[in-house]
Amino acid sequence: MSASASASIGVTGLGVMGRNLARNFARNGYPVAVHNRTPGRTRALMAEFGHEGTFVAAESAQEFVAALERPRRLMIMVQAGAATDAVIEEFAPLLEPGDMIIDGGNAHFADTRRREAALRGRGLHFVGAGVSGGEEGALNGPAVMPGGSAESYAVLGPMFERISAKVDGEPCAAHIGADGAGHFVKMVHNGIEYADMQLIAEAYDLLRQVGGYAPAEIAEVFRAWNAGRLGSYLIEITAEVLAHTDAATGRPFVDVVADAAGQKGTGRWTVQTALDLASPVTTIAQATFARAASGRTALRAAYADLPGGTTAPLSRTEAARFASQVEHALYASKVIAYDQGWTMIQDAAAEYGWTIDLAAVARIWRGGCIIRASFLDRIRAAYTADPELVGLLAEKEFAAEIADAQVPWRETVASAARRGIPAPAFSAALAHYDTLRAHRLPAALLQGQRDYFGAHTYQRVDRPGAHHTQWAQPGRPETTA
Incomplete structure (x- = not known):
């Protein structure tokens, strides 16, 4: 098949994410060149989704590059690591100065910095773009966090902004900063995601073990919370998961799922990088370690009969009061986790010479991404009002909410300790808060x-x-x- 230079952008790597991003570009009026190492995937996309827009199918690297308008915009959607390097080495020799290679995968930011420097030396722009929202976001509007040069964003920015999620008419895409800044911010997003999920899981566990609520009842609690200050995508889907009944057994879905959580590595990268930066992301770290501990089945089995705390069950009236305490604790701990993430971004900007608009980060995370939440509007407002804000708790409204949460937050952590219920993320968030507010430390x-x-x-x-x-x-x- 032949191809003429008519595509605005090309996508190589047509797994679920790559295919959906290509469809998103096409649906938004951009002619898209599509390519995959195995041509069968390219043909399958054309057969199933070719009617959605203008696609140019290419089976060889040469055909693919020839299909792209200058400056060429070539987006890589393959596995991070050696596979990405291999694709870059395949296509870079076919490109000309001023052309752009965009890595939309979950690459480590250090690899992105290395690749950007190497390709800059060859006259090419390399853009590490964090893309959040999973396969649905890729198709219908993700949050996009591109790094790289300002020149590359001048060309790519309008395209990313057009395909991104929109909140109040504003696109969830912005230029993050030089070289690896985009992938760094996406990494921190995923670290916050780990913390947010673990905090929600601990809240569920406490409501069930201390409050005595059934999963379906906890789903209703989460739905009520989702209508308030905790409103977020993760709270919303948590309610759906807890309300779901397993079709095979009739039991609550959450009771038939193994209690060992996996991870793909971005949370671990966040913690490893935080250690290098001496950035204390303790809540994110404990959430990451909690996943690791959940999978240590042999150790857990060996320790299963060791003694723990015991307390009499709560009455229904006491349980309702306890649920209110947990809401305060979840909100306060969530603020701490996000604050740790923003502080880590500031630490990295200072280390790597990046200029990052912290208000813009909050803006683009309001839609499309996994950690989208209503209170990101307030984080954006805080950093808009004071771009040099040292941290969220230095802003008066967040400080007032943390002050209001003091008793219920501490009571929640104490209840977990008394009853022997693990709450590592809650405990780490409170300890972090107490560490930073202490007038003198040991x-x-x-x-x-x-x-x-x-x-x-x-x-x-x-x-x-x-x-x-x-x-x-x-x-x-x-x-x-």
Whole structure:
């Protein structure tokens, strides 16, 4: 088959995400060149969805590139890692200076930085674009987080904004920053997603084990919460999952599902990168470790009969009061998790020299993506009013809500501890809050310990500089240097 240079953009890699993005572009009026390593997928797309818009099918790399208008826009939708590098090396020699390669997969931002630098040296633009919303979002409107050069966004931006989700008429797409900034922000999005999901799961567990509610009753609680300040996609779908009955057994669906959760790695990347940046994303970390712990079936079986806390069951009146406490705890912990994510983005921007509009991040996460939530409007407003805002709890409305949550938040965590119910994300969020608000931390003792065993020195509160104590040894008095 022959192809002329008539496609506005090309998509190679026609798995579910790639196919749906190609359809999204076509539905929005863009002629799309489509290509896959195995041509059968290309033919299947044309047969099933060719009527949705203008597609140019290409079976070879040369045909695919020839179908693209200049500057060429070539979007890669293949597995992250070696597969992405292989596709880049296949197509880059066929491109000309000024052309663009867009990686829409879940690549590690460090790989994106490496690829961007290498292709920039060859005169090509490389754009790492985070795409959130799963297969439905890819087709009907995702949140899009492209990095790369400003020049590339001038060309690609209108296209991404057109295919993205819209909230109040605003597109959920924006230029994030240079080189790997887009994939970094998508990674943090996924880390927050881990935390959000774990917090919701812990709230469910507490309502069930402490409050005595059945799954269908908890579904109604979540539906009520979804109508208020906790309104979000994840709360909405949680209610649907909890209300679902397993067709084979008639039991609540949640009771027939194995209690071991998997992960694809982006949450782990967030935690690993946070350690490199010394960014304390403790709630995200505990959510990630909770998934890992859930899969340790042999260890869990060995420890299953160890003692835990016990408390008498709650009455229905007490349970309703407890549910209100859990709502406060969930909201406060959610604010902490998002605050940790925004702080990590700030830390990365300082480390890698990126300029990132934190208000724009909140804006594009309001629709299309998995963590879309009503309170993102308020986060956007906070960073719009003060782009240098040090953190969410420095904004008066969020600070007031956290103040109101103090007693129920602490009571919820205490109830979990008394009853031996694991609540690692709730507990980490509260500990993070208490760490940052403390007027003095035991890190002073850590400084002393490090100086004692390794002469690492310490700072003092009453004079500048590094100090060292010549610690006392047997038969020798202590001296301070």
